[in-house]
Amino acid sequence: MDTPSPTVPQDRDGPYGPHQTSHGHAAHGQTPVELPAELPAALAEATGQRGVTAPPKARNRIGDTLFLAASRGSGILLLVIMAAIAVFLGWQASKSLSSNTGHFFTTFEWNPDATPPVFGIAVLLFGTVVSAVIAMAIAVPVAVGIALFISHYAPRRLAQPIAYLVDLLAAVPSIVYGLWGALFLVPHLDGLTAWMNDYLGWTHLLSQSDGVSGSAPRNLFTVGILLAIMILPIITAVSREVFKQAPRMHEEAALALGATRWEMIRTAVLPFGRPGVISASMLGLGRALGETMAVATVLSPSDKLNLHLLDPGGGTFAQNIAAKFGEAFDNGRSALIASGLMLFVITLLVNAAARLIIARRKEFSGANA
C-alpha cells in the first residue's frame, strides 16, 4: 500500500503514521483524529451497508469493479427485458392493428388472415374476465379457509405437512391440470351442470340454452372451477404467512376477554391480514388471467359472447393464442401478438396493484411460492 489511505485513523500505530502527520491536519491545533470529509461516503461505498465497520479503503480492485458491473448489469438486464417485452409486442401488434377492418375492442370475430382482416377481442376479454372472476369467487374464500386452518386450526404437528401438501398443488404442471380437467373433471361435472341448469336456471347466468343442454360442460364455468383449483396454492401460501404474523398479544387479549376462537380470528387476525389477503388474491387473479393450457384443453371455443355461462363456447386471451397459433399466417400472428399485449398490460396492472398493496410486507410477496 504505497498511497496514504484517507480512512485510516491517525492514532493508529504503523506504517501509515508518517503519511498522516504530513497530511497537515494536526497543524490546525484541533483534535488529532479529525476525519476527512469524504469518510462517510467512503464507508458507505466500501461496505454497501450501514452498521458495518469499513475495511481499510484500498485501491480500486479490478475484481470489485468487474463484479459490481456484472451484478448491476444483470439487474439492468431484467429491466431491459421487461421493457423489451412491451416494445416488441407493441411493434409487432401495430402491423395487424393498422389493417384491421373491425374494431379491436368490440368485434366478436377472429379472422385476421382473411381479406380484409377482421378481428376483435370482445369475446376474449369477456371470457378471460368471467372465468377469472368465477375462479376468484371460489378460490379466495376457500384459500382463506385453508390458510386459517394451517395457521390457527390444524393440530400443530399436522400444520407443516398440510402446508407442504397445498404447495404441491402449485407444483403440478398446468398441462396436467388441463388433461385432468378435460378427461376427468368435465365428465364429472355433467350432473352438477344439469342440476344448476334445473334449479338455478332462473338466474339466466347459470343456465344452458335449449339448443345445447346436455352437451359436455366445456364452458366458462368449468374453466373457472379448474382455474380456482390452480390458483388456490398461491393465495393460500401468501395469506397463511400473513395470518401467522398477526400479533400474538392481540390474539391472547381477545381470548382472555372471553372471545371464542372464531371471534378472536374475526377481531384480531382477519383485520390484520386483510391487505395480505387482498394482494394474495390479486396475485391469484394475475395467474388466472394468464393461464393457457388448462383453458385450452377444457374449453370448446367459439366466437360468441354468451351470458349463459353453462353454454360451451367463448374463449380467453391465452387460450385463443394457443389454439389459433398453429394455423396463423403473418397477419394472424401479429393479431395474436396484439391480444397478447392486451393480456400483458392487464396482468401487469393487476400484479403491480398487488405489489403496491403488499409493499409494506415485502417478505410475504409469494414470488417463491
Place this chain on the structure above:
Amino acid sequence: MSTDVKHRASSSPLGRTSLTGGRLPKWAPAATAAGSVAAGCAIGAGAGLASHIQWGLIAALLFVSASYALAAKVEGTRQAKDRLATSLVWVCFILAVIPLVSLTVYTVQQGAGVVDGTFLSHSMNGVISSEPGGGIYHAILGTLEQVGLATLIAAPIGLLTAVYLVEYGRGRLAKAVTFFVDVMTGVPSIVAGLFVLSFWIIILGFSFSGFAGSMALAILMMPVVVRSTEEMLKLVPNELREASYALGVPKWKTIVRVVVPTAIGGITTGIMLAVARITGETAPVLLLCFTTDVINTNPFQDAQESLPLYIWHQYSLGNDQTYARAWGAALVLIAIVMGLNLVARAVARWRSPKAGH
C-alpha cells in the same frame, strides 16, 4: 382451551357450573361428520344422483348445518358460530385435498399401464396416432435440453441480480429492479413466448428451435431465482461479512467465497424449484419449439418436442390411444416435477443457513 374454561368454572368457589353452559361432548364433531357423510351418500344414492361431487357437496352442507344447529341448541349461538367457522375451515381444507388426491390417483391409474421401457426409449417416429406404441424419448430429450439451456441462462443472471440487490443495491435502481422482479413473476407464460416469437423468430428471422423455447423459459425462471436467492442471501449473518472484511478480503471475494457458499443450500433449492416450475410450462414451447415426432438432439436447429408439448399434442389428436400416451407422459412429467420439488426441499433442510451459526 375449552376444557380449561370448564375446569376453572366448575371448581370456582361459587360452584356455579352454569357459567359454562351446556357443552357438546368431544366426539360430537366426528359423529356429526360421519352422520352427514352417511346421510349424503344415502340421499345421493336414493335420489339417483350420478355425480359423486354432488354426494360430497350434500354431505358437506349437511355437516355444516347439522353442527351449527346442534351447537346452537346445546351451547348457544356464539359457540355455534365458532363451531360453524371451525367446520367451514375444515371443509375448505378437505375441498383442497380432493382435487390433489383425485388428480394424482387418476394420473397414476391412467398412466401406469402405459409407461414401460419401450415408452421411455422410443420416439413417435412412424407411429400412426390411432395405433398403440410409440414413446416419449424425443420429448424427454427435448425437455432436458430446453430446461438445461434455460437454467444456464437464467441461473447466473438471477443469482447476480440477487447479489446486486442484497450486497450492493441502494437507491432507485435497486428499488426499480425489486419492483419489476416481483411484477415479472406475474408475466403470463404465453406472453413470454410471444415476446421471444416476435423478437427472435419474426424480427431476427431465426427458425423454430428448442433454444427459442429456452429463452422464453429463462424469462419465466429469472424472477423466481432472484426472489428465492435474495431471501437466502439476506439470511447470511452480517458477522461473516465483517469477519471477512477484517481479514482484508475484497468485497467480491467475500461474496464469492463467504456469502454465497453460506447460502448455497437455499440458493440450490430456489433454483431447483424454479426448474421444476418451468419444466411443466407448455405455452411458450408450444409457440417456439413447434412439435415433431422424431428425435432432434440439436436444440439450436429445427423443431423439437418437449414433454408438456407432447401431452398437449397427443391430447388434441383425440383418440383413446393418444389419450393413453398423454396420460403416460403426464405421469412421467409429474414424477419429474414432484421429484425435483422433494429433492429441493430436502436440500433446503439439509443445508439451511442457521441464524447465529
